[in-house]
Amino acid sequence: MSGALCIALHDVAPATWPHCARWLDLLDALGAPPLTLLVVPNFHGRGRIDRDPAFCRAIERRLAGGDELALHGYDHRDAAPAPRGARAWWRRRVLTAGEGEFAALDEAQARERIARGLEMFAGLGWPVQGFVPPAWLTSAGARAALAASGLAYTTTHTALVALARPARIAAPCLTVSPRSAWRRAASRLWLRSAEPLTAHLPLLRLGLHPADVAHRELLTCWRALLERLLARRVALTKAQALTHFAPAHVMPASHAR
Numbered sequence: 001m002s003g004a005l006c007i008a009l010h011d012v013a014p015a016t017w018p019h020c021a022r023w024l025d026l027l028d029a030l031g032a033p034p035l036t037l038l039v040v041p042n043f044h045g046r047g048r049i050d051r052d053p054a055f056c057r058a059i060e061r062r063l064a065g066g067d068e069l070a071l072h073g074y075d076h077r078d079a080a081p082a083p084r085g086a087r088a089w090w091r092r093r094v095l096t097a098g099e100g101e102f103a104a105l106d107e108a109q110a111r112e113r114i115a116r117g118l119e120m121f122a123g124l125g126w127p128v129q130g131f132v133p134p135a136w137l138t139s140a141g142a143r144a145a146l147a148a149s150g151l152a153y154t155t156t157h158t159a160l161v162a163l164a165r166p167a168r169i170a171a172p173c174l175t176v177s178p179r180s181a182w183r184r185a186a187s188r189l190w191l192r193s194a195e196p197l198t199a200h201l202p203l204l205r206l207g208l209h210p211a212d213v214a215h216r217e218l219l220t221c222w223r224a225l226l227e228r229l230l231a232r233r234v235a236l237t238k239a240q241a242l243t244h245f246a247p248a249h250v251m252p253a254s255h256a257r
């Protein structure tokens, strides 16, 4: 084995569960590597996790099997006032399609949403050590709220960030965009070329999305990449990766963004 691999399934919620379940079946067939499930307490306002007993039972089975949960926003939607300026508009509306819930929140708003999510997890008795912001977008206020949250880690697109130390572990995330035909074509090319390009990295992350499974060719590319990576890297949850790589590969948190 050379290097480690963190596999995260994003946007896990009752509303996305049929697609999540297909991803989980595929991953179980590849040897059931430990996963980090990024759970959204009320994804797009389409149903709270604690009001869906079948979903809760399914998550509890995953926990019993060794998967880990991370909080992934509260509803995942960027409902803050419209972005001002071309750069903010591009970042919040085009690149991430209005999914960056924590992109423009002030600290009090971010703290309140994180607290509501953590309360829901606590009410279900679910352990949680990390927070992954939707679309990896955080405002300064959101970062301050996270630093004070008591959680162990968060992630950016390129790093696993320890919140308590604080410290940062370089760990780029491979993900794809299935939103349009040209994005899917580019994504397939990216997945086919990704392994040699990332072979030197001690820690690589994969960001899987429920929508990926709706596109057969994309899923075929993902499966081939997963098979290659799992043959040569050890799979870890994010909390396991934090324990494994810190402090050997840490740098000051100011390098994290």
Ligand SMILES: [Zn+2]
Pocket: 010, 011, 072, 076, 134, 135
């Ligand atoms: Zn997400």
